[in-house]
Amino acid sequence: MRKLLRNLLELLRSKNRKRKKLPAKIAVVTNSSWYTYNFRLGLLRRLKDLGFEVHVIAPKDHFSSKLIAEGFTFTHLPLSIYSINPFKELNLIRSLSKIYRQNQFDFVFHYTAKPNIYGSIAAAFNKIPSIAITTGLGVIRDRKTRISKYVLFFLYRIAAVLSKQVWFLNNDDMEMFLKKRVVKKSKAFLLPSEGVNILDYRPEFENEFSGDRPVKFLYAGRIVWSKGVKEFYQAALHFKNAGINVEFSMLGFIVPEHPDAVSFNLVQQWHKEGVVKYLGETEDVRPYLNETDCLVLPSYFGEGVPRILLEAASMAVPIITTDFVGCREVVDDGVNGFLIQVRDEKDLINKIKMFQELSPVSRFKMGAEGRKKVLREFDEEIIIGHYLQALEHYIQFKGSHKKKSVHL
Incomplete structure (x- = not known):
């Protein structure tokens, strides 16, 4: 009742x-x-x-x-x-x-x-x-x-x-x-x-086009294996062993409860080895995107459309990501970035080399194309x-x- x-x-x-x-x-x-x-x-x-x-x-x-x-x-x-x-x-x-x-x-x-x-x-x-x-x-x-x-x-x-x-x-x-x-x-x-809010995420173009400094590659996202963290580390290790003037950084949450989690100890080990610089967590990714030359997300997680790709493209940052569900939507291969095969560290290494060999002007144009794509579609x-x-x-x-x- x-x-x-x-x-x-x-x-x-x-x-x-x-x-x-x-x-x-x-x-x-x-x-x-x-x-x-x-x-x-x-x-x-x-x-x-x-x-x-x-x-x-x-x-x-x-x-x-x-x-x-x-x-x-x-x-x-x-x-x-x-x-x-x-x-x-x-x-x-x-x-x-x-x-x-x-x-x-x-x-x-x-x-x-x-x-x-x-x-x-x-x-x-x-x-x-x-x-x-x-x-x-x-x-x-x-x-x-x-x-x-x-x-x-x-x-x-x-x-x-x-x-x-x-x-x-x-x-x-x-x-x-x-x-x-x-x-x-x-x-x-x-x-x-x-x-993505195109006014909140807009290019600032403060990064120097200097041939002396290392080319900077950033991974940003949850630190889980299916986001391509292993491939990113292997690529960073390759370039470190080869003595090539590049810098690899990783930004994002370590989520130990995730079934696909990368452990705190392993991330700490990579950081101490000087292979990948771990930047910790942040509530605002924009300063980090503004400081990098290229965002790298070798993900095979199966997201809708990864937010970090939209944020990077909106800020005119070139992208290297997988030819996979959700990721390929944001990148036109060779136009505003490069697409790589899933779980293929050799392909990732090759695309990073290709990007590193681009002139500063070509990198700038690649980023600008990403911004245009976001304005049209996202x-x-x-x-x-x-x-x-x-x-x-x-x-x-x-x-x-x-x-x-x-x-x-």
């Missing part, structure tokens, strides 16, 4: 909100406050500026307070990224359903596997429209076990049925889901990355426009999604 009365009260509150024409409530559900703040802040700010009541539902970390300070309503989500405990997974569905029932959102955007799958179920149960956004298939692409993929695709089929749409950040992931009949073509949509304003179009369609929101004019 108590449950019935509670549900009736929540229904009356929802109807009262709509009668009073209160701001539409939009929820963004993710597996990380850090990622939400660093990758989707521009979108959230725009939604808030347009009058939406924006809620962020994610596990609590040191960036949760920053989201609150921005004026978003934050709700902690008891989500463990790497857990496969069935009781925890069921509890996650219950937690999401309770949050949705209490808030009666007008629309929900889900990101990453667990929020996509369990969130779509909870949203459908509470009759809330939602979109599932796959931000990459990660190490699942590389798993040999058919059972893991079968279970994942089965669960994603459920999410696809219950969601209004399923969005993909690269064509490879979308084609895989279509081929496996995980999602209908009518529901699949290609979102060209999560975008400007954050383009991405935000797609979100606003979806909201216009599904909740009859009328707001401007025209791209703002930018003077560079």
